[in-house]
Amino acid sequence: MLAGLLLAAGAGRRMGRPKALVRDEAGEPWLVRGVEVLREGGCDAVTVVLGAAADEAAALLEGQEVAVTVAEDWAEGMGASLRAGLAALGPEVDAVLVSLVDLTDLSAAVVARVVRGDVDDRSLRRAGYHGVPGHPVLLGRGHWPGVTASATGDKGARDYLAGESVTLVECGDLATGEDRDTP
Numbered sequence: 001m002l003a004g005l006l007l008a009a010g011a012g013r014r015m016g017r018p019k020a021l022v023r024d025e026a027g028e029p030w031l032v033r034g035v036e037v038l039r040e041g042g043c044d045a046v047t048v049v050l051g052a053a054a055d056e057a058a059a060l061l062e063g064q065e066v067a068v069t070v071a072e073d074w075a076e077g078m079g080a081s082l083r084a085g086l087a088a089l090g091p092e093v094d095a096v097l098v099s100l101v102d103l104t105d106l107s108a109a110v111v112a113r114v115v116r117g118d119v120d121d122r123s124l125r126r127a128g129y130h131g132v133p134g135h136p137v138l139l140g141r142g143h144w145p146g147v148t149a150s151a152t153g154d155k156g157a158r159d160y161l162a163g164e165s166v167t168l169v170e171c172g173d174l175a176t177g178e179d180r181d182t183p
Contacts, residue, residue, distance in 0.1 A: 001045070002119050003093045004038030004111075006031070007156075008101035009051025009074035009081040014181045019102045020050055020057035029060045034101050038136075039065075041111020043097055049085040051075070079151035086144050095119045096144075098157070099136040102179040106136070110171045114138055126161070128168040129177030137161070 008020040008031055015022060022030045031048065038046045047067040050057045051074020058068050071084035082098065089096060097115060099106065114127050114136055123140035126133050137157060139147060143164070150160040171177065 001092050001094055002043055002115060003089055003096045004035075004041075004043030004046040005082075005085045005089070005096045005098045006034045006038060006046060006048045006101055007078060007081045007085065007098065008034070008057065009049050009054075009071045009084075010078070011052040011075070012102075012181075015102075016183060018052040018057065019180075021053055021060070022102075024104065030101050030104065031057060031060050032064065034099060034103075034106075035061070035064055035066050037106055037108050038097065038099060038111060040108035041097075042108075042115045043111070045093075047085055047088055049074075049081045049088075051081065077152075077154035078156040079153050082151045082156045083148050086139075086148055093141065094121050095123045095138060095140045097136045097138050100179055102181065103135060103175075103177070104180050105175045105178070107175055110174045111136060113171055113174065114169045124161075124164055125167040125169050127171040127175075127177060129170075129175065130172040131168075131170070132177070133161075133166070133168060134171075134177035135179075 069088035
């Protein structure tokens with residue numbers, strides 16, 4: 001089973017509000033869009049990690065088929081969100097595709113490209129944008145202990161991935177891979 005994990009716990013200080021509450025120009029919440037992109041791209045289930053304004057953000061997901069977990073220590077940074085998300089996934093999950101709520105041009109086509117092929121507990125792939133590693137990141141369950149141990153501050157899985165052989169899946173023709181930090 002392949003799960004999608006959408007990290008959306010931060011306060012969004014540069015944005016002026018939690019990114020989990022931001023809406024695009026058409027009024028669609030980034031949070032809802034992120035869930036849909038993961039599902040349409042091939043994830044069997046989606047879990048969202050919330051933190052800042054968790055109750056308000058969870059309300060945006062009402063009616064969505066999604067699991068929600070709250071990273072109580074979300075203010076520590078992305079590492080806390082990633083650890084909480086991985087801990088929330090059940091034993092039936094073989095691999096997880098980790099994405100961020102503020103990747104506004106991420107598409108289902110990017111997700112589908114990263115997860116294309118065999119996905120198992122040893123999978124380790126990430127999207128690349130013109131050769132620059134980015135998100136989403138595919139983590140087989142066998143990598144979760146190492147990711148969890150190294151996920152501190154705002155680094156997420158960066159240190160773990162730097163020491164592993166990660167397959168870079170070029171997606172620069174589909175998206176920029178840039179996160180949006182300001183209004």
